[in-house]
Each structure stands twice: as C-alpha cells, then as structure tokens.
Amino acid sequence: MKISIVGAGPSGLYLSILIKHRCPHWDIKIVEQNAADSTFGFGVVLAEAGLSRLRAADAPTHDALVEKMIFTTHQIITTRETPISIRRPNAGGGAIARIDLLQILQKEATDAGVQIEFGVRVQDMADLDAAGLSDADVIVGADGINSSLRTACESQFGTTRESLTNHFAWFGVGKAFPTAALVFREHRGGAFIAHYYPYSESNSTFVAECDDATWQTFGMAAMTAEQRQQLFEEVFAPELDGHALISNNSTWRQFPVIRNARWAAGKVVLIGDAETSAHFSIGSGTRIAMDDAIALADALVNDGDDAAVTAVERLARFAASRGPEKLKLIAASEKSYRWYESIGEWMKRYTPYEFIYAFMTRTGRIDEGRLAAAYPELMQQIKLAQAQRAHAASADVEAGSTGQIA
Numbered sequence: 001m002k003i004s005i006v007g008a009g010p011s012g013l014y015l016s017i018l019i020k021h022r023c024p025h026w027d028i029k030i031v032e033q034n035a036a037d038s039t040f041g042f043g044v045v046l047a048e049a050g051l052s053r054l055r056a057a058d059a060p061t062h063d064a065l066v067e068k069m070i071f072t073t074h075q076i077i078t079t080r081e082t083p084i085s086i087r088r089p090n091a092g093g094g095a096i097a098r099i100d101l102l103q104i105l106q107k108e109a110t111d112a113g114v115q116i117e118f119g120v121r122v123q124d125m126a127d128l129d130a131a132g133l134s135d136a137d138v139i140v141g142a143d144g145i146n147s148s149l150r151t152a153c154e155s156q157f158g159t160t161r162e163s164l165t166n167h168f169a170w171f172g173v174g175k176a177f178p179t180a181a182l183v184f185r186e187h188r189g190g191a192f193i194a195h196y197y198p199y200s201e202s203n204s205t206f207v208a209e210c211d212d213a214t215w216q217t218f219g220m221a222a223m224t225a226e227q228r229q230q231l232f233e234e235v236f237a238p239e240l241d242g243h244a245l246i247s248n249n250s251t252w253r254q255f256p257v258i259r260n261a262r263w264a265a266g267k268v269v270l271i272g273d274a275e276t277s278a279h280f281s282i283g284s285g286t287r288i289a290m291d292d293a294i295a296l297a298d299a300l301v302n303d304g305d306d307a308a309v310t311a312v313e314r315l316a317r318f319a320a321s322r323g324p325e326k327l328k329l330i331a332a333s334e335k336s337y338r339w340y341e342s343i344g345e346w347m348k349r350y351t352p353y354e355f356i357y358a359f360m361t362r363t364g365r366i367d368e369g370r371l372a373a374a375y376p377e378l379m380q381q382i383k384l385a386q387a388q389r390a391h392a393a394s395a396d397v398e399a400g401s402t403g404q405i406a
C-alpha cells in the first residue's frame with residue numbers, strides 16, 4: 001500500500017511511525033512545508049491518559065518522549081489575586097518542547113524508513129500531483145488547523161467553521177516556572193488570562209488571552225504586536241519577574257472552531273487539527289491528534305495486504321471506531337471554550353473557591369463526586385466557600401425582610 005501524508009506535525013509523523021513499524025514494506029511519504037528544525041509554538045502538555053495510550057501503541061517512541069518531558073505535581077490557579085495550589089491526584093501529565101517532540105518523531109520515522117520531504121507546501125490537488133503523492137492508495141491531511149487539503153475538498157468533508165471571540169497568542173518565557181499555573185487577572189477593568197507551564201529546565205510556555213471586551217477597551221486592535229506583548233508583560237509582571245515574553249510567530253488570533261461532517265472524501269482522510277480543532281484550554285490537541293493517528297494506523301494495517309478490503313472501507317472503519325471517543329473530547333473542548341468566552345463574568349461573580357469549582361467542572365467530565373474523590377482537601381475548601389456564600393445570602397434576605405436595609 002502507498003500512503004501520502006501532508007504535514008509532519010505530531011499526527012502525520014506518528015501515523016507514519018505506527019504504520020511503518022507494523023508494515024515495513026508499505027511505501028510512506030510525508031511532505032512538510034517547514035524546515036525540519038522549525039515549528040510554531042513552544043511546549044505542549046501531554047496528559048497521563050494520553051501518555052499511557054502512546055506507551056501501549058509504541059513503547060520506544062513513548063520512552064523517547066518521556067525522557068525529554070518535565071513533570072509537575074501541582075497546578076496553581078489564581079483569581080482575585082488568591083493563588084490556590086491544586087495537587088494533581090496522579091502522576092499527571094508531562095510537558096515537552098514542541099520542537100523536541102517533532103524531532104523525536106522525525107527520527108523514529110526516518111529510522112523506520114519513512115521518506116520526509118521538508119520545505120514542500122501542498123496547496124491543492126495539483127500540488128499533490130506535482131509532489132508525486134496523488135497516486136497513493138490513501139492521502140492523509142495531517143496539515144493542521146488551516147489544512148489546505150481540507151479546504152480543497154471542503155464540500156465533500158462538510159466543513160463548518162466558527163470563530164471564538166476571545167483573543168490569544170502563544171508565547172514562551174526564558175525561565176522555568178516551578179509549576180503549571182493559570183492566572184485570571186482583572187487589570188484596569190480588563191479580564192486577562194495567562195496559562196503557563198515549564199516544558200524544559202529553562203523554558204516555559206505562556207499563552208496570553210483576553211476577552212473581546214478587554215481587547216476593545218484597551219484598543220488592542222490598533223496596537224502593534226510589541227505593544228500588546230508589553231501590555232501583557234505589564235499585567236503579568238509579578239509572575240514574569242523581569243523576564244520578557246518570547247515570540248515565535250506569536251500572532252494574535254481568535255480561535256477557529258473547525259468541524260467536518262465526514263472525515264474522508266474518497267481516499268483522502270483528515271486527522272488531528274485538520275479534522276477538528278481542539279481548544280488549547282483543555283491542553284489535549286496533540287494527544288487527540290496522536291490518538292487519531294493510532295486509530296487510523298489500526299484501521300489501515302489490521303487487514304494487512306488483503307486487497308479485498310479497499311482503502312475506502314478501511315477509512316470508513318477509522319471514522320466509525322474513532323468518532324465516538326473523539327466526539328467526547330471535542331464536546332469537552334467546546335464546553336471549555338464556551339466557559340472561557342464569558343470569563344469576565346466568572347471573574348466578577350465568583351469568590352476564589354467558587355471559581356475553582358466552576359473551572360474544574362466546566363467541561364462536564366468531572367462532577368462534584370469525582371472532584372471530591374480526586375481532590376478531597378480542595379473540595380472541603382469549596383464546600384466551605386459555598387456555605388459561606390449561602391450564609392451571607394440568607395443573612396441579606398433576613399436583613400431585607402426585617403427592613404434593616406434602607
């Protein structure tokens with residue numbers, strides 16, 4: 001079987017490795033627009049559940065990744081200038097520089113015999129032809145959130161898109177924060193958010209975000225990229241402690257929500273962000289993309305060289321087997337970004353522990369029972385805060401009914 005992959009991101013590279021390890025005689029070629037040593041972003045987190053799936057799918061790749069990862073035991077969430085430290089209930093996830101992740105996968109892929117051609121951008125079907133990729137049995141669009149392959153076959157995939165209203169940019173910081181953290185800060189009436197975590201001994205990811213009201217009030221549309229960066233450096237000066245934000249094509253964007261009614265159009269199939277964009281607030285886009293690769297590799301290789309099972313049938317199996325599980329995560333992602341879209345309101349409405357409760361339960365994947373089991377001390381504090389709020393509310397009602405409030 002011949003397989004062409006557009007995009008040497010985590011999903012495309014991982015797919016090629018998994019297939020080559022099981023079917024070394026299959027012909028697999030990847031084209032990537034960037035050079036081998038360049039990428040966007042900084043570090044990414046891979047959650048524990050994702051890591052165990054990677055271990056089960058391909059232990060040597062998993063071990064090479066884990067060797068480069070930084071693990072943290074706590075996450076600190078700050079709202080109303082009150083930091084609350086949350087100990088992770090299990091081993092938690094690890095963070096890794098995106099470039100390290102890619103270079104490990106590149107090495108595994110080339111060692112296995114995958115051909116990777118860098119500096120080749122495939123814009124449409126004619127480019128696929130020119131790159132010698134169009135005669136493959138399966139063509140995989142692993143080309144990320146702005147997928148050209150998806151755009152070229154949009155009506156067959158049934159693509160829909162929506163743009164969220166919050167604004168964000170992905171920066172780095174030349175310091176390793178001691179732990180992962182989220183800071184929700186009200187500053188001169190604006191709602192500012194920093195998501196940061198260390199991904200190496202000396203560097204951290206820092207995602208800067210604000211709601212649209214803040215963007216408008218501060219006139220951020222008219223600012224230069226440097227001015228926006230300076231504004232965030234000022235707002236998060238206590239955390240940055242003199243360190244500047246580092247840009248790596250860190251453009252300000254509103255998150256595009258991409259969905260596809262169908263994952264395959266003939267022999268062309270989408271995986272990872274090209275198929276569905278998972279919001280960064282659940283920190284799982286890479287893991288979802290790599291899980292797609294695992295499911296697609298299974299669907300393609302399970303019938304080996306049996307010519308009676310066509311590529312199109314294998315792709316249909318992929319969508320059927322992977323779809324339900326992926327939809328659950330995408331539903332969680334959707335609840336999470338909808339919650340963030342109203343962040344200004346939550347920051348005003350909730351006391352710190354109430355905020356933590358609302359934050360931790362925002363996706364619906366964790367309810368009060370699970371929260372109490374995983375974080376008993378935190379839940380005690382949340383209960384106390386809720387009781388205090390209820391007590392204050394009933395005292396207000398009482399005072400109102402006895403006419404004490406003029």
Ligand SMILES: Cc1cc2nc3c(=O)[nH]c(=O)nc-3n(C[C@H](O)[C@H](O)[C@H](O)COP(=O)(O)OP(=O)(O)OC[C@H]3O[C@@H](n4cnc5c(N)ncnc54)[C@H](O)[C@@H]3O)c2cc1C
Pocket residue numbers: 006007008009010011012031032033034041043044045046120121122123142143144145146147148149169170207271272273274278280283284285286287288289
């Ligand atoms: C701010 C931010 C923070 C994030 N943090 C995390 C996190 O902590 N944990 C996590 O799991 N995920 C995180 N993500 C999500 C994660 O980056 C993506 O979900 C993941 O990279 C998707 O992998 P992919 O292989 O599908 O696509 P990509 O990683 O986007 O890879 C696509 C590849 O295709 C190439 N390409 C694109 N177009 C073409 C073309 N036309 N021709 C040739 N090549 C092309 C690109 O150069 C790229 O190398 C974050 C995302 C953002 C925006």
